[in-house]
Amino acid sequence: MIDDQIRQLATRPDSKGPFVSLYIDTARNDEAQKDRIRLFLKNETGRLRETIGENGNGLEDAIRQIERYVDQSLAPETRGLAIFAAPGEQFFSPLQLPIAVRPQLAIGSRPHIRQLAELRQSHPSAALAMIDAKSARLFLVNFGALEFEVDLENPETPTRHDQGGWSRTHIQRHLQENIDRHHQKAAESLARIVEQGRVRGGVILSGQERNVANFRGFLPKRVDEKVIGVLHLDMHSSVEDVTAACTALIRGRARGEAMARAAELEGSRAAVGFNRVVAALNERKVDSLFVTTNASARGWRCTSCRILGLEVPLGCPVCAKPVRSCDLVEAMVLTAEGEGATVSCIDEPSPIDRFEGVGAALRF
Numbered sequence: 596m597i598d599d600q601i602r603q604l605a606t607r608p609d610s611k612g613p614f615v616s617l618y619i620d621t622a623r624n625d626e627a628q629k630d631r632i633r634l635f636l637k638n639e640t641g642r643l644r645e646t647i648g649e650n651g652n653g654l655e656d657a658i659r660q661i662e663r664y665v666d667q668s669l670a671p672e673t674r675g676l677a678i679f680a681a682p683g684e685q686f687f688s689p690l691q692l693p694i695a696v697r698p699q700l701a702i703g704s705r706p707h708i709r710q711l712a713e714l715r716q717s718h719p720s721a722a723l724a725m726i727d728a729k730s731a732r733l734f735l736v737n738f739g740a741l742e743f744e745v746d747l748e749n750p751e752t753p754t755r756h757d758q759g760g761w762s763r764t765h766i767q768r769h770l771q772e773n774i775d776r777h778h779q780k781a782a783e784s785l786a787r788i789v790e791q792g793r794v795r796g797g798v799i800l801s802g803q804e805r806n807v808a809n810f811r812g813f814l815p816k817r818v819d820e821k822v823i824g825v826l827h828l829d830m831h832s833s834v835e836d837v838t839a840a841c842t843a844l845i846r847g848r849a850r851g852e853a854m855a856r857a858a859e860l861e862g863s864r865a866a867v868g869f870n871r872v873v874a875a876l877n878e879r880k881v882d883s884l885f886v887t888t889n890a891s892a893r894g895w896r897c898t899s900c901r902i903l904g905l906e907v908p909l910g911c912p913v914c915a916k917p918v919r920s921c922d923l924v925e926a927m928v929l930t931a932e933g934e935g936a937t938v939s940c941i942d943e944p945s946p947i948d949r950f951e952g953v954g955a956a957l958r959f
């Protein structure tokens with residue numbers, strides 16, 4: 596869902612009129628919050644109106660549409676709302692998220708998707724299997740929320756009367772065979788979820804060590820290789836607790852991975868610093884773009900050939916057409932996403948801080 600939305604935003608042509616990108620925190624879905632959102636919109640649009648002046652045509656329509664949407668369509672579980680709108684083109688694309696966002700309102704000719712890319716990267720989908728000797732709960736955690744849950748019970752759990760007359764070893768073997776069958780069945784279910792290809796962030800297991808070890812014995816190698824951590828949650832944990840524990844693990848892992856990859860940016864297949872990374876984007880050879888949380892620069896983008904640059908020239912040095920001043924990091928993220936490169940946002944301190952907080956792994 597979010598992949599499609601990012602792709603759609605990154606590949607749409609520049610808007611002729613204003614393009615509104617709004618991120619707003621909606622953790623408390625009540626009347627006071629709606630007032631707070633209205634106030635935020637009023638203040639922010641007032642501030643922006645001064646800078647965009649005549650280009651503000653259609654802006655009032657967009658604000659009214661956003662207010663209507665917040666009033667009427669916000670789901671109670673939504674924690675963060677992102678809205679992208681081009682009022683002159685009847686384009687209105689809202690995205691309700693189960694996680695909080697940083698309040699931000701930007702108006703330009705293109706969408707601001709840096710925050711969306713950052714949220715997606717730090718919340719990849721993961722599968723969770725909670726296992727004990729008798730039951731299993733399987734979850735898909737996506738974007739900080741639970742997408743579905745499958746409960747498996749071991750139907751063959753022996754009851755007391757099964758044990759009559761059996762030797763102790765016989766009972767133990769019988770119990771173990773039952774547990775094995777149950778773990779095998781649960782492992783097959785988990786493998787099916789993983790094989791559907793929706794588990795980008797990995798697999799999380801939870802249970803007592805003995806059960807987890809036994810269960811892993813039945814996991815296909817390709818699934819076991821995706822295990823990113825083992826938790827010890829109570830089998831009866833609430834959905835909220837399960838989600839929170841998984842999200843912390845998934846985020847930590849995603850951020851750690853991005854950081855490790857950024858540390859390897861060197862040699863001829865890498866670019867660091869705004870000048871080099873922008874040049875690589877213009878040559879369309881970026882495979883992965885890395886930006887730190889605080890990386891920031893103003894720059895320009897050609898309205899015709901779409902190349903990016905750092906110091907604003909009078910006209911595009913390539914095609915001589917007019918250029919437009921822009922938030923350079925936003926423009927870089929949009930260009931990278933539009934070309935199918937991956938975008939990773941990393942915390943500071945990071946290995947690329949000394950390169951203005953931007954780096955790229957190159958395809959060639």
Ligand SMILES: [Zn+2]
Nearest residue numbers: 897900911914
């Ligand atoms: Zn140009």
